[in-house]
Amino acid sequence: MLEMSRLRNDRAGxxxxxxxxxxxxxxxxxxxxxxxxxxxxxxxxxxxxSEANALSRxxxxxxxxxxxxxxxxxxxxxxxxxxxxxxxxxAHAQTRLELENTLLRIPNIPHESVxxxxxxxxxxxxxxAPKALPVLPEGAKPHWELxxxxxxxxxxxxxxxxxxxxxxxxxxxxxxxxxxxxxFLDRATAEGYEEFLPxxxxxxxxxxxTGALPDKEGQMYHATADDLYxxxxxxxxxxxxxxxxxxDESELPVKMCGYTPCFRREAGSYGKEVRxxxxxxxxxxxxxxxxxxxxxxxxxxQDMLGHVSGLLEALDLPYRILxxxxxxxxxxxxxxYDFEVWSAAQKLWLEVSxxxxxxxxxxxxLNLRIKKGKEKRLAHTLNGSALALARIVxxxxxxxxxxxxxxxxxxxxxxxxxxxxx
RNA sequence: GGAGGAGUGGCAGAGCGGUUGAAUGCACCUGUCUUGAAAACAGACGUACCGAGAGGUACCGGGGGUUCGAAUCCCUCCUCCUCCGCCA
Numbered sequence: 001m002l003e004m005s006r007l008r009n010d011r012a013g014x015x016x017x018x019x020x021x022x023x024x025x026x027x028x029x030x031x032x033x034x035x036x037x038x039x040x041x042x043x044x045x046x047x048x049x050s051e052a053n054a055l056s057r058x059x060x061x062x063x064x065x066x067x068x069x070x071x072x073x074x075x076x077x078x079x080x081x082x083x084x085x086x087x088x089x090x091a092h093a094q095t096r097l098e099l100e101n102t103l104l105r106i107p108n109i110p111h112e113s114v115x116x117x118x119x120x121x122x123x124x125x126x127x128x129a130p131k132a133l134p135v136l137p138e139g140a141k142p143h144w145e146l147x148x149x150x151x152x153x154x155x156x157x158x159x160x161x162x163x164x165x166x167x168x169x170x171x172x173x174x175x176x177x178x179x180x181x182x183x184f185l186d187r188a189t190a191e192g193y194e195e196f197l198p199x200x201x202x203x204x205x206x207x208x209x210t211g212a213l214p215d216k217e218g219q220m221y222h223a224t225a226d227d228l229y230x231x232x233x234x235x236x237x238x239x240x241x242x243x244x245x246x247x248d249e250s251e252l253p254v255k256m257c258g259y260t261p262c263f264r265r266e267a268g269s270y271g272k273e274v275r276x277x278x279x280x281x282x283x284x285x286x287x288x289x290x291x292x293x294x295x296x297x298x299x300x301x302q303d304m305l306g307h308v309s310g311l312l313e314a315l316d317l318p319y320r321i322l323x324x325x326x327x328x329x330x331x332x333x334x335x336x337y338d339f340e341v342w343s344a345a346q347k348l349w350l351e352v353s354x355x356x357x358x359x360x361x362x363x364x365x366l367n368l369r370i371k372k373g374k375e376k377r378l379a380h381t382l383n384g385s386a387l388a389l390a391r392i393v394x395x396x397x398x399x400x401x402x403x404x405x406x407x408x409x410x411x412x413x414x415x416x417x418x419x420x421x422x
Numbered sequence: 423g424g425a426g427g428a429g430u431g432g433c434a435g436a437g438c439g440g441u442u443g444a445a446u447g448c449a450c451c452u453g454u455c456u457u458g459a460a461a462a463c464a465g466a467c468g469u470a471c472c473g474a475g476a477g478g479u480a481c482c483g484g485g486g487g488u489u490c491g492a493a494u495c496c497c498u499c500c501u502c503c504u505c506c507g508c509c510a
Contacts, residue, residue, distance in 0.1 A: 042472055044481040053479090056491045060440040065492095075490045078467095082490085373451095 001365045003378070004035055008214050014245035017109030018180045018349075020116040020326030027106050033098040041092040045067040045085065095198040102215060110326045111335040117325025125319040126337060134318065134344050134399055142218040142345045146362060146401060147173065150421050153393075155276070163275075165266070165281035167390070172421050176408070179415030180389055181259050184311065188386060191307055192242040193257035193288050198237035200260055201228040206240040209366045211332035220240030221263050223248045230263035234287035235383045242291060242368045247379065253300060254291035257386070259273050259284065276394060280351060285389035293358070293370060297380035300359045301335070304384045308339055311387055315409045317343040317395055320349070341391065346400040350391040355384030 006013055007028050015025055055078045060072040115124050147153045152173025158166040169177050189195050207213040207229045212220060221230035231237055238258050247254065262285050266274075273279055283399030288307065292300045305321070312319045324336045339353035360378040363369070370379045400407040415420050 020441080039472065042479075046472065050478055050481085052490080057441065059490050071490080078490045 001245065002106055004031070004103075004362060006109075007031055007106075008035075009338065011080075012110060017326075018107070020110045020114060021107055021329070022118060022327055023107060024066050027102050031099060031102045031106070034095055034102060038092070038095045038099055039183060041088060042093060042251065044095055045088050047080050048085050048088070048229055048383075055081070064301060089362070098193050107331045108334050108358065109330075111357070114323065114335055115325045116327075116328065118327040119325075121330050122325040122393065123318060123328055123338070124325065126323040128312075129318045129320045129342065131318060133235065133342050136344045136398075137402070138188070140345045140398070140401060142276060143343070143397040146397045146406065147276065152176070152397070152421065153277070165279070167282075168278060168279055172416070172418065173393075175413075175418075176393060176412070176421075177389060179412045180387075180392060181284060181286060182415050184386055185259055187311060187314075188257035188288055188307070191255070193255040196238055196241070196256055196257055196258040198231075198234060198235075198241075198260065200231055200237075200263075202231055202237055202240070203228060207302055208226070209240045209243045210362055211330075211365065212236055215331040219265050221265060231260060232264050233262050233385075234258045235289060236262040236291045238287060238360065239381055239383065240366065242379075243366045244368070245275070246369045246371050246376060249293060249370050249401075252291065252293055252370060252379075253296065256289045257286060258289075259286045260386075261285075272348075275346075277390040278346075278348075278394065280390055283388060284318075284387050285388040286385045287374065287383060290383065291368065291370075292380045292382065294377070294380050297359065299381060300382055301337075301355065302396055303407045304355050304382060305337055308355060308384060310387050312341065312352075314411045315392070315396065317392070317399065319352070330354075330356070332356075332358055332361050334361065341395045343391075343395045343398050345401070346394075350395060351360045351388075352391045352395075353385040353387050355382075357382045365376060 002014075008093060014028060018025065018028070055074050059071050059074045059078070062068075062074065089323075115122065117123065121124065141149070144155070147155075150173070151171050153167045153169045155164070155167055157168040158164070161168065185195055201223060204213060207220065212229070212232060216232065220232050223230065237260070239252045241256070242254070248272075261282055263282055266279060267283060277283075288304060289302070290297075290300050309319075309321075319339055319341045321339060322338045324338060329336050333356040335351050336354055336356040338351050339355070340349035341352045342348075343350050358381045360380060363378040366381075367381050368381070369376045371377075396409065397406055400409070405420045408416050408419050
């Protein structure tokens with residue numbers, strides 16, 4: 001949620017930013033009108049309330065001194081004031097609700113460096129793959145065939161148990177998952193991120209705090225009996241740890257990480273993009289989250305890009321980094337970099353990480369502030385996948401396949417206990 | 423799931439219908455004193471909204487109600503504690 005002050009004071013900047021997302025100024029204008037109305041209503045209400053409070057106090061005095069008649073007279077006056085107040089209060093509540101809903105509809109303003117554009121086709125390559133893409137010999141198999149051949153995961157079994165898009169990992173496939181999770185967490189904690197293991201279901205307040213609601217309503221699984229949402233990413237519970245908090249600047253930066261499964265309904269996607277593990281309803285991910293001073297957040301973003309790059313390099317996977325265009329960014333982000341890994345058998349780039357700075361957009365919804373002495377201001381929040389498993393597994397299997405089986409990256413071997421899948 | 427008890431400022435803890443945004447203690451902050459610290463003393467010390475300011479309004483777990491007036495009474499929901507039941 002954007003700050004009202006920004007909408008009022010930086011109209012040109014807001015307009016230019018929203019244009020990059022192909023969004024107009026209608027809601028911005030409406031928000032300002034509603035905010036003006038809100039203020040005027042409050043002033044009027046406060047004045048009436050103030051008068052009523054003063055009279056009520058006088059009633060108390062008159063009652064004490066035995067002046068029943070005077071008290072009754074004042075009661076009538078207060079009654080009249082209240083009659084005026086009630087409709088005002090109702091109107092005011094309505095105005096606030098409309099203002100809130102309007103603000104929730106306005107997406108974050110992209111960073112000035114973010115290119116304009118409509119969709120993924122307009123994204124900018126920020127960093128090319130560092131080396132020549134591997135070329136596999138004839139007969140190389142896509143990961144879903146490898147998964148079947150070596151009994152690493154079973155999609156049909158998932159259908160039986162749950163439905164499509166819920167893979168069942170088994171044997172060395174399951175162990176590889178566990179190894180990747182442990183490796184990613186160890187790397188993150190070595191970088192100073194505190195590990196959390198949060199709930200996998202959250203309430204509506206948490207979903208709203210990070211922007212999953214209302215923007216992604218329908219993309220989350222909803223446990224209606226208890227009105228809880230299955231998390232689409234660990235970002236939601238981990239960032240919400242600080243919802244409503246005021247953090248002293250001396251405690252910054254806050255660096256958190258956590259592993260969780262991620263649940264996404266992903267309704268309506270078909271074709272090669274969803275073959276095998278390319279897009280599933282449940283996958284595992286290690287997420288990193290940071291809370292920063294505004295002046296530090298872009299250095300933090302670079303640091304996070306470095307961290308994710310380091311992981312992919314350690315796994316020896318060819319990757320590139322995209323800077324998303326305005327139209328392809330998520331609703332809440334100021335700037336987003338996507339990491340894509342080359343899946344050699346499919347000859348396809350697979351997105352394995354998304355690293356974003358939200359500036360104050362999430363913090364404003366979360367009401368997450370930082371303070372230095374008496375001075376308080378909104379924090380900047382950032383997060384990134386480090387990393388998302390299913391597609392990493394897909395590319396490891398495909399890229400590392402050979403005549404003698406699939407080679408496990410060296411850094412993972414201490415975690416898997418085996419060097420080859422055969 | 424059933425029965426009972428409780429939710430007040432950073433913490434502890436009064437208040438139980440009328441200048442109570444809230445006593446008191448501790449913690450924190452600022453001064454005085456001290457070479458420095460401690461102690462002592464003095465002061466400041468919640469959040470949000472409106473207002474140029476003076477100041478005003480709201481908030482005592484959330485929501486609703488009674489009343490001229492609610493932290494105080496009523497309803498409801500949530501959370502925690504104790505006991506019982508069930509259970510990985």
